[in-house]
Structure formats: structure tokens, C-alpha cells
Amino acid sequence: MPDKDIAGQILRGTDEANKTYTFDEGHSNDRPSMMWFQESHEGLILFIVFYTQACRWSRCTACNLPSLCSRFHVGYKDIRKQIDWVFAQELVMNQREKIRKVIVSNNGSVLDQETFSSNALMYFTLMANEHLPNMAVLSIETRTEYVESAELEFLSRAIKEGDTPTELELAVGFEIFDDHFRNDVFNKGLRKEIFEKLARNMAEYQFRLKVYMMQKPIVEMSDAQAIFDIGQAAQYFGSIVRQHRDSGTGKARLKIDMHLNPTYVARGTPLEQAFLRGDYSPPRLRHVAYAALAVEKEPISVYIGLDDEGLAVPGGSFLRPEDESLRAALARFNILQDYDILKTALR
Numbered sequence: 524m525p526d527k528d529i530a531g532q533i534l535r536g537t538d539e540a541n542k543t544y545t546f547d548e549g550h551s552n553d554r555p556s557m558m559w560f561q562e563s564h565e566g567l568i569l570f571i572v573f574y575t576q577a578c579r580w581s582r583c584t585a586c587n588l589p590s591l592c593s594r595f596h597v598g599y600k601d602i603r604k605q606i607d608w609v610f611a612q613e614l615v616m617n618q619r620e621k622i623r624k625v626i627v628s629n630n631g632s633v634l635d636q637e638t639f640s641s642n643a644l645m646y647f648t649l650m651a652n653e654h655l656p657n658m659a660v661l662s663i664e665t666r667t668e669y670v671e672s673a674e675l676e677f678l679s680r681a682i683k684e685g686d687t688p689t690e691l692e693l694a695v696g697f698e699i700f701d702d703h704f705r706n707d708v709f710n711k712g713l714r715k716e717i718f719e720k721l722a723r724n725m726a727e728y729q730f731r732l733k734v735y736m737m738q739k740p741i742v743e744m745s746d747a748q749a750i751f752d753i754g755q756a757a758q759y760f761g762s763i764v765r766q767h768r769d770s771g772t773g774k775a776r777l778k779i780d781m782h783l784n785p786t787y788v789a790r791g792t793p794l795e796q797a798f799l800r801g802d803y804s805p806p807r808l809r810h811v812a813y814a815a816l817a818v819e820k821e822p823i824s825v826y827i828g829l830d831d832e833g834l835a836v837p838g839g840s841f842l843r844p845e846d847e848s849l850r851a852a853l854a855r856f857n858i859l860q861d862y863d864i865l866k867t868a869l870r
């Protein structure tokens with residue numbers, strides 16, 4: 524399939540955001556980009572990032588995830604080989620019974636059929652049903668504009684055919700609560716009305732939502748503003764869950780899990796230039812723990828991202844050697860969702 528137009532969109536987005544990274548054309552087409560395990564309150568998570576054509580949007584200023592992808596099309600047959608590779612790994616097969624959740628990513632939008640073949644996604648659900656008998660949640664990362672109800676219904680039916688009833692979760696980047704910072708400064712291109720429409724659809728089918736937030740992803744935000752922004756987001760997502768309670772039983776028809784990513788200084792982004800000028804520093808983990816406390820009062824959960832995926836410039840990570848014990852406490856919090864762990868760590 525000719526990919527010139529998509530490749531052109533990717534380059535234009537990258538240029539418009541003043542990003543200077545290149546793409547990973549040296550990666551083998553039949554291996555995923557990355558794969559790892561996470562421990563969480565939902566049990567063992569297998570996180571797979573498939574190697575495909577990069578995010579078509581590519582405009583978000585602090586993001587260099589597209590640099591781990593190809594600028595060119597990666598076809599169905601190659602993605603299928605990547606899927607076969609995943610299920611041939613001893614590490615995966617030895618833990619197949621323990622895996623409760625699978626997150627499928629391509630560092631962009633898995634539901635964008637131009638960059639991730641729908642056939643490959645269907646093949647993935649088939650393989651997951653066959654090999655992961657206790658998978659309770661299948662999570663798919665995407666931008667909202669690629670979500671089509673018909674595809675979701677089909678996927679949801681497909682994953683219900685496994686040994687364990689499996690819920691479908693969409694994982695979408697929201698990044699910043701403040702509208703001006705999110706869309707005019709960070710270039711996210713996501714209006715709250717669009718997100719709210721997605722939430723309504725998800726509630727109708729009783730699917731789940733994971734929302735990615737970034738703490739302090741732009742130079743224009745102070746540490747205090749960044750903490751405030753996460754607090755505002757927690758209230759907003761909490762209010763959306765409350766709106767979608769069943770009027771008869773009062774039971775929530777929508778689950779939202781916030782994935783709170785402290786920002787690292789990503790190579791080849793305007794944030795890197797600001798960091799090198801001394802105009803930006805990543806958030807302190809203390810501030811991240813403090814921000815996460817805002818979720819305690821809301822009917823949502825929060826998972827704190829503690830990995831910079833090796834994409835930070837030297838000295839540009841939020842992981843600082845002196846914060847190791849705090850990092851360990853946050854990792855414990857991720858598993859137990861016990862806010863006393865955060866409060867004790869902050870004393």
C-alpha cells in the first residue's frame with residue numbers, strides 16, 4: 524500500500540512541533556518495538572509496543588515516541604510475525620496463566636487502520652484468547668478520532684470468547700487538563716467535548732477508559748501549576764464517572780483509570796532545548812506523589828508511570844538517584860492503591 528501521504532503527515536506534524544528526532548528504520552519489521560511486564564492492582568500486566576508506522580498526529584510537543592517507529596508502512600504480515608514472536612517467548616508463555624491484563628500499543632494509535640492493520644488486531648485477540656487463559660482486560664492505546672463503535676463491538680465480542688470474561692479498555696492520551704495548555708501549547712488536538720462523547724460511548728458498552736496524563740509536560744507550567752492541573756483532571760474524570768452511574772442500581776457504568784506519567788525530557792523535542800537552556804526541569808517525584816493524592820476522593824484509580832523508557836536526555840529524567848526509596852514506595856502504591864503509602868512517603 525502506498526504510504527507517501529501518511530509518511531508526509533508524520534513529517535509535517537513533526538516539523539510543526541519543532542521536533543528534530545529521526546525514526547527507527549533500523550528495527551526489524553518482524554519484532555515488536557518493546558515489551559515488558561508491570562505489577563499493578565489489577566495483577567500482572569503484559570505491555571506490548573508493536574513496531575509500526577509512526578503516530579500520524581506526531582504534533583505533541585513533548586513526545587518523541589514516534590522516534591521508536593518507522594516513518595513508512597509496516598504491513599499486516601509483518602505485524603502478524605511480531606504477534607507470533609510475542610507468543611513464542613518463554614518469558615510470556617511461562618507466565619501465561621498469571622497475566623491479567625494486556626496493553627497493546629504501537630506508540631501511536633492501534634485503532635488507526637492506516638498504521639495498524641485491523642486484521643492484525645483481530646489476529647492478536649485470537650492469539651491472546653488462545654494463550655492467555657486468565658486475561659481479564661485487553662487495553663488498546665489510541666487517539667479518540669480512530670474509535671469506531673462497530674470495531675469496538677466486534678473486538679469486544681471476540682475477546683469474550685476466551686476462557687475468562689475479558690473487558691475492553693481504551694487507553695487515550697489526555698495529557699493536560701487545562702484547555703489552553705493542552706491544545707494551544709502542547710498541540711494535543713483533543714477537545715473535552717470529544718472526550719466526553721467517547722466516555723458516553725464507553726459507558727453505553729460498559730467498556731473501560733484509561734487516560735494518560737503528563738505531569739509538567741510544558742515549559743510554561745510551574746511545579747505548583749502542574750500539581751494543580753492533575754488535581755483538576757482527577758475531579759473532572761471523577762465527575763464523568765459519577766454522571767454515568769446506573770440510575771437504578773447506582774453502579775458505575777464506566778471505569779476510569781488515570782495513568783499519571785511524570786514528564787521526562789525527551790530527545791529531539793522543544794523541551795530538550797528548554798532543558799539545555801536551563802529553562803525547564805522535570806517534576807520531582809515528591810510532587811507526583813502529592814498530585815496523585817488528589818485521586819483519593821474520586822471514584823477512579825491511578826497508576827503512576829515510573830519508567831522513562833530510556834528516552835530521556837542525560838539528566839532529563841524524573842528518576843533521580845536520591846529518590847530511589849520514594850520510587851519504590853510509588854511502585855508499592857501502584858500495586859496496593861493504598862493512599863497511606865503516599866502519605867507516609869511524603870512525611
Ligand code: SF4
Nearest residue numbers: 578581582583586631
Ligand atoms: S503523545 Fe500520542 S498522539 Fe501525541 S505525538 Fe505522541 S504518540 Fe502521537
